[in-house]
Amino acid sequence: MEVWPLARVLSRILSLKKSACGGALVTTSPSRFLSSGTTVLQGNVSRSYFSTGPPVTESTDLVYSSHGDPSQVVQLETRKLPELKAKRTYAILPDPPAVGGNEGVGQVLEVGSQVQTVKVGDWVIPRDAGLGTWRTAAVFSEDDLVTVPSDISILSAATLGVNPCTAFRMLSDFESLMPGDTVIQNAANSGVGQAVIQIAAAKGVHTINVVRDRPDLQQLTDRLRAMGATYVIKEEMLRKPEIKDIFKAVHKKKTKRKATANNNLNNTVYLIQVYPKPKLALNGVGGKSATELLRHLQTGGTMVTYGGMAKQPVTVPVSALIFKDVKVRGFWVTQWKRDNKQNEEALHFMLKELCTLIRAGKLSTPSCTEVGMKDFHKALDNAMKPYISSKQILVM
Amino acid sequence: MEVWPLARVLSRILSLKKSACGGALVTTSPSRFLSSGTTVLQGNVSRSYFSTGPPVTESTDLVYSSHGDPSQVVQLETRKLPELKAKRTYAILPDPPAVGGNEGVGQVLEVGSQVQTVKVGDWVIPRDAGLGTWRTAAVFSEDDLVTVPSDISILSAATLGVNPCTAFRMLSDFESLMPGDTVIQNAANSGVGQAVIQIAAAKGVHTINVVRDRPDLQQLTDRLRAMGATYVIKEEMLRKPEIKDIFKAVHKKKTKRKATANNNLNNTVYLIQVYPKPKLALNGVGGKSATELLRHLQTGGTMVTYGGMAKQPVTVPVSALIFKDVKVRGFWVTQWKRDNKQNEEALHFMLKELCTLIRAGKLSTPSCTEVGMKDFHKALDNAMKPYISSKQILVM
Incomplete structure (x- = not known):
């Protein structure tokens, strides 16, 4: 045979x-x-x-x-x-x-x-x-x-075996994400990035997606939004003060929602303010881009590095570690598979979940x-x- | 009253x-x-x-x-x-x-x-x-x-309330340390550093202690060794290739021990090779010193930052995160106490353990x-x- x-x-x-x-x-x-x-x-x-x-x-x-x-x-x-x-x-x-x-x-x-x-x-x-x-x-x-x-x-x-599995594990193994939570990532247009957008969207998790500026930015933005991306922003935007408006504390979210109940016209203005700060940051780039992701992480949140396209290390302010309790981790799907060689169930459960999303048209x-x-x-x-x-x- | x-x-x-x-x-x-x-x-x-x-x-x-x-x-x-x-x-x-x-x-x-x-x-x-x-x-x-x-x-x-508690928690909450394991730390002469040496020694955990070069280095070394420090080394030593001889893999340790069984004269030469790579690194400095600690960490190990005396961020190579799965964390004892306000038992257990060491003359x-x-x-x-x-x- x-x-x-x-x-x-x-x-x-x-x-x-x-x-x-x-x-x-x-x-x-x-x-x-x-x-x-x-x-x-x-x-x-x-x-x-x-x-x-x-x-x-x-x-x-x-x-x-x-x-x-x-x-x-x-x-x-x-x-x-x-x-x-x-x-x-x-x-x-x-x-x-x-x-x-x-x-x-x-x-x-x-x-x-x-x-x-x-x-x-x-x-x-x-x-x-x-x-x-x-x-x-x-x-x-x-x-x-x-x-x-x-x-x-x-x-x-x-x-199926590398990028979607990497995205799946990073969204599962580091923070307990609930519908309504936010994830921030750079390299949002990479294979992993696209899988992150789609798997997160299927879980009801918002994604703030950072991409490099490029000639076809609008098309790229449209394409990622069609996949379920909540925001697509250029890397330079991350350094601007306006970006903070996206991440209001959850209690502000409630107030604002009440305020807009009778004021639909202003809905988009207020909508930009409804997301809690990211619990999880996914870093495929390193260097300054990683430091910017860290700045927006909520207290106690985790940044997971899975790639280093910028060929620069990850630089973490001491104060973020001590006073914001950010956790800086790495992920390599190959190592995960090796570590779980005796745990067939974990691998098969992940592949089954991913195939369910694929069949439902939620993971392209x-x-x-x-x-x-x-x-x-x-x-x-x-x-x-x-x-x-x-x-x-x-x-x- | x-x-x-x-x-x-x-x-x-x-x-x-x-x-x-x-x-x-x-x-x-x-x-x-x-x-x-x-x-x-x-x-x-x-x-x-x-x-x-x-x-x-x-x-x-x-x-x-x-x-x-x-x-x-x-x-x-x-x-x-x-x-x-x-x-x-x-x-x-x-x-x-x-x-x-x-x-x-x-x-x-x-x-x-x-x-x-x-x-x-x-x-x-x-x-x-x-x-x-x-x-x-x-x-x-x-x-x-x-x-x-x-x-x-x-x-x-x-x-009692700050330095010994910081040392105790960092040795307890990040890695499961067993007798024979190794911890590496910088700022080994700080209040936290001295408590780390003594609490680790009481647990049978080896410490590699990094200090800045100074006029009274020999006295300092003697004092920290008297507290239970396994090694006291200057920061510059961390960058030298000889330092690797301290951290041989555990299987080498066993071979070497057998080899020395009939050869006591060479004991000190071999003894320098018996320590497993550190599972835990404790960083009170930041900057280059922190990066050096990271280099010696074993795969899957954790570096905990509790201070930033050098006023420099912690820089982590992407490869250490992805391929060595090092975990970069922070610790602030004040936050721990706040987080455990409802958990009186944890605080009292820690103070009791520390006082037991103090009474036994193991924590000066x-x-x-x-x-x-x-x-x-x-x-x-x-x-x-x-x-x-x-x-x-x-x-x-």
Whole structure:
């Protein structure tokens, strides 16, 4: 029996540079992945799009032979697949050459006799970073794979394991958020940022979304607002005094609401004042942007850093720590998955919740650009460009 | 009935500048504090040292009329005490003129008819910061006072409420420390630092103590080691590669111990390698010193900031947050006391534990310089000097 990889996802800037080409795992063991020449389609897709064909013994892989600039070091190679083995071999971290890619979805084509957790036909995503998804077929240990439902779109499945999971955990694990609470984040247009907006909106949690100024700011604002963003503001706005009007204490909120009951005309003026200060700040940038998020956090709130696009550390005033009791934390979804390896339920509960949101139309597939595997250089180049909101997807 | 204030404590640099002259509370209500002209004695002291004398209607207070440099704004004034009132009035934060001082111990002289939690003869310390302890007598609400045992020295009682409590909570509330664990701290010679060394040592927890270089470094090192400090190192040492030898992983510790079993001569060489990386870092400085502490923290460890002597923010590398999962927190004992106002048990448990250590000789009174109340200018000047290890105590 065989596995059909439906899409291989090319990670965006950070993961390309840091993870994808920095520590890929190649593992051999009971399950077998296999490629087909099919094209990935938008929306839900049925199995019938994929032909069965002859037994697959080779895979076309995007391989890097040294660490460095992906557009320099990544090459396309066709390599022989290993045999399925009854004896399990554990994942190791190989020296290059290694296959790039942390994300993607595949379909199980064949399983070894000892395999229990995946079966032929299952859609599967990598359990850990560094599995090496930029290839048409592979043989993996069942421990390296997680089954996902096949009634969501391929693109949703292919992009489910990292950004939406990061957003989900950051909204769940640091502060107890209730409907009406506020979250502030920078990098609001990133894959994580968009998932944060949508998951928070589904919980009734307001989001204040900070983006860098750019030529198409109005379109971006409209797009994020359509996803459920409460506010979309430029980074410079965070430093202006007007911003404080957004975060009035909750008791003011009540007074103002009463005051507007007979005065609908002024509603928008007053509406700008109804949000409690953020309990949670999500930082994908670092540097000054992170310090600005911190300034708006409520007493006892938490800032979680998951990225450092500005390549600057997080600077925390001593007074914020001592007198405002802000908590400064970090989050890395890969580490969460490793820490929860024995806690299958937590992982499956999260994936189930995310798929429920996807099916309900509350968590959309990120904007994607599909690129054929042979044009991988184009995808790598696109992924490195600034202000590109689209995720590069390798189809095979 | 009446209260005898045994000692009034002059806080050291930070509290003098920030708290003591920044937000004193003067409250009137059921309990009455009263002064006597007695001198504070070292060691345990019995009641007989204090005369009863005529009813006390006045108090000599150290008052500040505006915020600013204590040596400029603090003045000695004799003021009339208010009557005891049956009706409780709540603490308010008055504008200056206000009485300075956050720490001290007094003895209850008289209580109003509604008072339940303190009785005549009790030794009491302020429950909150800003009570205004620099005076010979006062009338306070029972809610503003906490009873402490009278079988510890007056100096221990007078200095119990802030520094030892800060150290105790920081060692209890952030990481679960087990015997054999390591804590790293800067400002190791501060009041908090000395309490950390002693409370940690009593728990079997190792301390790596960072101090600024100074003329009497060897004496200071000897003194802190005598208190139980595992290592005392200069700040510059933290940046040297040798420091890493102190923090070997625990599995190395075991190997090394086996290796030395038959080789006692090399014991000291190997002993330097036996400590696990710190689970907890305590930061009273900020700036570069804090960043250095962070570098040595173990994965998942916590840095708690309780002071900012360097007047520099805490700078945290993004990678430490994401990939090392370090937690950056703050602690303010005043806030802890306020948050636990309904949780009397937690406060009393802590004071009981600290007094047990004091009685057992495991938590010494900080080095103190006693100054008569009229010489308060001398005490204020001393408190502002750098490298002064002695706490200034006003006796009255």
